[in-house]
Amino acid sequence: xxxxxxxxxxxxAAAGAPEKEAVVDGERRLTYADLHxxxxxxxxxxxxxxxxxxDRVGVYLDKSAExxxxxxxxxxxxxxxxxxxxxxxxxxxxxxxxDCQVRHLVTTAARRDALASAGALASVKHExxxxxxxxxxxxxxxxxxxxxxxxxxxxxxDLAALLYTSGSTGRPKGVMLSHRNLLAGSRIVSAxxxxxxxxxxxxxxxxxxxxxxxxxxxxxxxxATIALLRSFRFGDEIVRALAAERxxxxxxxxxxxxVLAHSAPSLKKTTLPHLRYITNSGGALTPxxxxxxxxxxxxxxxxxxxxxTEAFRSTFLPPEELARRPTxxxxxxxxxxVFALHESGRACLPGEEGILVHRGxxxxxxxxxxPDATREVLVPNPLVDPDEGADVVCVSGDxxxxxxxxxxxxxxxxxxxxxxxxxxxxxxxxxxxxxASGVLAQAAVIGLPDPNAGERVHALCVAAPGSEPAPExxxxxxxxxxxxxxxxxxxxxxxxxxxxxxxxxDYRALRAERxxxx
Numbered sequence: 001x002x003x004x005x006x007x008x009x010x011x012x013a014a015a016g017a018p019e020k021e022a023v024v025d026g027e028r029r030l031t032y033a034d035l036h037x038x039x040x041x042x043x044x045x046x047x048x049x050x051x052x053x054x055d056r057v058g059v060y061l062d063k064s065a066e067x068x069x070x071x072x073x074x075x076x077x078x079x080x081x082x083x084x085x086x087x088x089x090x091x092x093x094x095x096x097x098x099d100c101q102v103r104h105l106v107t108t109a110a111r112r113d114a115l116a117s118a119g120a121l122a123s124v125k126h127e128x129x130x131x132x133x134x135x136x137x138x139x140x141x142x143x144x145x146x147x148x149x150x151x152x153x154x155x156x157x158d159l160a161a162l163l164y165t166s167g168s169t170g171r172p173k174g175v176m177l178s179h180r181n182l183l184a185g186s187r188i189v190s191a192x193x194x195x196x197x198x199x200x201x202x203x204x205x206x207x208x209x210x211x212x213x214x215x216x217x218x219x220x221x222x223x224a225t226i227a228l229l230r231s232f233r234f235g236d237e238i239v240r241a242l243a244a245e246r247x248x249x250x251x252x253x254x255x256x257x258x259v260l261a262h263s264a265p266s267l268k269k270t271t272l273p274h275l276r277y278i279t280n281s282g283g284a285l286t287p288x289x290x291x292x293x294x295x296x297x298x299x300x301x302x303x304x305x306x307x308x309t310e311a312f313r314s315t316f317l318p319p320e321e322l323a324r325r326p327t328x329x330x331x332x333x334x335x336x337x338v339f340a341l342h343e344s345g346r347a348c349l350p351g352e353e354g355i356l357v358h359r360g361x362x363x364x365x366x367x368x369x370x371p372d373a374t375r376e377v378l379v380p381n382p383l384v385d386p387d388e389g390a391d392v393v394c395v396s397g398d399x400x401x402x403x404x405x406x407x408x409x410x411x412x413x414x415x416x417x418x419x420x421x422x423x424x425x426x427x428x429x430x431x432x433x434x435x436a437s438g439v440l441a442q443a444a445v446i447g448l449p450d451p452n453a454g455e456r457v458h459a460l461c462v463a464a465p466g467s468e469p470a471p472e473x474x475x476x477x478x479x480x481x482x483x484x485x486x487x488x489x490x491x492x493x494x495x496x497x498x499x500x501x502x503x504x505x506d507y508r509a510l511r512a513e514r515x516x517x518x
Contacts (some may be wrong), residue, residue, distance in 0.1 A: 003155065004069075004156040006072065006075040006160050006182050006217065007039065007072045007075040007076045007152070008219045009217065010035065010036055010039060010220050011218055013032045013139065014032045014035070015032055017032055017197075017223045018031060018033035018036075019031050019033065022034070022219075022220070022226070022309070023035055023037045023065045023068055023226055023227065023228065023288060024227035024228065024245060025065040025228045026133065027269040028065060030065050034137070034143070035072070036072075037222075038069035038073070039068075039071075039076060040073065040076065040143065041142045041143075042077075043073040043250060045073075046073065046077040046079055046126075047077050047104045049126040050126070051077050051078070051103075051104055053152075053153055054078070054080055054154075054158070054159060055079050055103050056079065056080060056081075056101060056102045057070070057081050057104045057105075057106065057123070058082045058096070058098045058104070058105040058106065058107070059083045059105075059106045059107075060107040061086060061106065061107060061108065061130070062116075062132070062230055063086065063133075063228050063229075063284065064226070064228065065133075066130045066133070067207055067223060068207070068216055068226075070106040070128075070173070070460045071161075075152065075160060075179075077152065078152040078153055078154050079085070079303055080159050080160060080161060082161070083161070083163075083206070083208040083213065084096055085206050085483070086230075087208075087484060088483050089431075089482060089483060090114055090115050090117075090120050091118070091481050091482075092172070092429075093115060094118060094119070095171050095433075096164050096172065096279070097115075097123055097124060098120075099164075099174060099369070100174050100368050102123055102124055103124065103126060104125070104126045104127075105121070105127050105128070106127075106128045106130065107127065107129065107130075108131070110245035112129060112396055116150075117342055123455065125495070129512070130142065134468075153177075156179045156180040156364065157179075158179060159176050159177070159365060160177055161209055161213070162175065162177075163175045165309045165424050166417065166425055167417055167424070167444040170379050170426065170429075171426065171428075172265075172426065173368065174225055174367060175210075175364050175366075175367060176363055176365035176368055177363055177365065178337060178365055180361065182213075182214075182217055184360075185219075185313065185362050186214060186217040186218045186221050186298070186363050187221075188220055188333050188334050188335055188361075188362070190221065190222060191331065191334050192303075192316060192318075192334060193249065196222055196224070197222055197223045198402060199222065199225070199248045199276075200245055200247050200274070201218075201219050201224060201225070201227065201247065201248070201251075202213050202227050202229060202238075202245065202247040202249070203219075203228050204229045204230075204232045204238070204250070205251060205252070205253070209282075209309075209422070210280055210309050210312050211307070211422075212251075212311075214312070224420060225245075227245045227247065230254075232256045233296075234259070235260050235262075235266070235355070236265075238250075239255070239260075239267050241276060242420050243270055243355040244275070245270075246274040247275055247411075248275060249273060249276060249277050249278070249279075250275065250278045251278070252279070253280065253281040253282035253283055253390075253421060254282065254284065254285060254286070254422070254453070255282065255453050256422040257278075258451070258452040260293070261292040261398070261450075261518040263347050267296050267297075268296060272300070275299075275300045276301065277300060278293070278300055278301075278303070279302075279303040279304075279305055279306050281305040281313070281422075282421075282422030283419050283421075283422060283455075284410060284454065285304050286383055287327065290302060290304070291326075294322070294323070294385050302319050302322055303317065303318070303319060304316065304317040304328070305368050306330070306408075306410065308358075308396050308398070309364070310364050310377055310378075311362050311363050311364060311396070312364075313362065314332065314333065314338050314396070315330040315331055315333060315335055315408055316330045316337065316414065317329065317330030318330070325407055326379070327410075328407045328408065329407075329408045329409060330404075331406055335360050335361055336358065336360030336362070337358075338356060338357070338358055338359075339402075340352065340353070340354035340355065340356055340357070340401065340402055341354045341395070343353045346504055347383060348402060350402050350403055350404045351402075353411055354401075355395055355396060355397065355399060355414065356395075356400045357394065357396065358393060358394045358407070359393040360390050363392060364394070370490070377394060377395055378394055379390050379393060379395055381507070386407065392406070397414045398410065398412075398414065399411040399412050400410075416446070416447075416507045417447075418445075418446070418447030418455050419454050419455050419510045420449065420450075420454060420456060420486075421453045421454065421485050423472055423485050425457060427444070427445035427507075429457065430445045430457060431444065431445050433481050433482055434461065434474060434477075434478070439460060439464055439470055439474075439505075440464055440467070441465065442462040442496075443465045444459075444497050444507065445458070445459050445488065446458050446507055446514075456489045456491050457485075457486065457490065459488035460494055461492065461493050461495060462493070462494060462512060468495040474488075475488075477490065498512070
């Protein structure tokens with residue numbers, strides 16, 4: 001029977017290739033039999049602690065074999081896994097746990113203690129504490145656990161995962177992904193990247209990103225091997241991993257490619273004959289960086305891609321088109337239709353700007369417990385009459401333009417969301433931390449262009465009466481409460497913030513004043 005739930009992929013791999021290397025995690029190497037046993041141990045623990053179908057299972061770990069096992073184990077037990085980025089601080093984790101009422105949490109003792117100190121565990125009833133990522137395979141508690149999970153009663157349409165992502169306002173929302181969403185994403189990406197059993201994928205992106213999670217799912221589907229790297233701050237470290245593990249595929253965001261292109265001298269003197277492809281998403285791959293990568297990796301295919309968590313992947317640019325169309329997002333991925341919607345409600349003609357709309361099997365189930373927000377993003381297909389069987393499509397909020405050859409080009413975002421190093425940063429979240437300092441009368445956070453990160457977070461501050469400008473104190477506060485990608489790079493003090501006619505802060509004017517050439 002064809003797999004229709006996420007963990008079916010792992011069960012098939014463990015049955016068909018039990019001794020095949022599945023996960024490389026530092027010095028630890030797990031076979032598919034190992035990974036399946038670990039996932040089964042997690043599932044058995046969840047069931048023993050009373051997990052009910054569709055209960056949310058938080059996974060707050062460093063990228064590790066344990067995290068991979070927890071993801072598949074939650075699926076085995078019929079739960080919904082909620083991977084939480086390991087860089088998030090208790091303030092952000094507390095929101096996620098409470099928002100979707102996580103009852104079961106898989107984490108380490110140190111992370112649990114930090115959350116408990118911050119009062120973030122109110123909804124959590126059961127905890128599975130696992131060792132840190134350097135624990136030895138021999139004697140590992142997951143390897144020694146007994147018991148197998150009962151077969152899940154879920155079907156493909158059931159909720160499998162919640163991935164939390166930020167928008168321009170409010171706190172992060174949980175994007176609901178079904179099992180069929182996840183399997184469709186794996187199937188589609190495998191098709192145009194031609195992923196097979198002999199591939200060895202270097203995973204540097206977190207599993208809390210749809211992009212990083214897809215790498216894990218795709219690797220398991222094809223009985224390939226995934227090597228985990230927890231940081232891409234140092235280019236030489238990436239190059240060493242690419243060579244040592246004979247990596248065939250690498251996915252990244254613009255920051256990673258900037259690190260490789262500018263900060264990895266070893267790349268120029270290291271031959272990487274196995275590196276078949278690299279893929280970019282999470283921000284534009286600039287012509288300068290793509291040109292350098294093509295020069296440094298002449299035999300490697302470069303795929304530029306565009307996507308959004310609410311619909312996973314929307315477009316990709318074939319490698320042979322990159323030199324001719326270096327600024328293009330490409331065309332729709334397989335099994336998918338993408339079009340630009342004119343403000344009048346019709347499809348845009350070539351050259352016209354409109355909102356990108358995505359239809360296909362990767363359209364998510366919407367936002368957790370936010371029906372109004374869901375209705376704004378998931379709408380009946382505007383180009384098909386309801387009487388003719390209109391499906392639900394995803395309205396991205398990104399403005400695009402299609403050229404005469406049908407290739408799409410990104411124009412800009414309709415809202416004020418900041419895209420920094422592949423992360424979606426909500427200005428409101430950062431502003432709340434700044435205002436809670438008590439030394440500001442007003443704060444506004446915008447994104448400004450950055451050659452390495454895509455955009456950098458920039459804070460505009462109005463000092464409270466009687467308070468002196470204190471940028472270093474604000475910087476220290478943000479470092480304590482916010483992950484690195486949310487921390488403003490600059491704190492600019494101004495006398496007042498511009499207002500729009502309706503009395504709201506004019507973010508567009510703030511950005512224009514700092515980006516328009518004088």
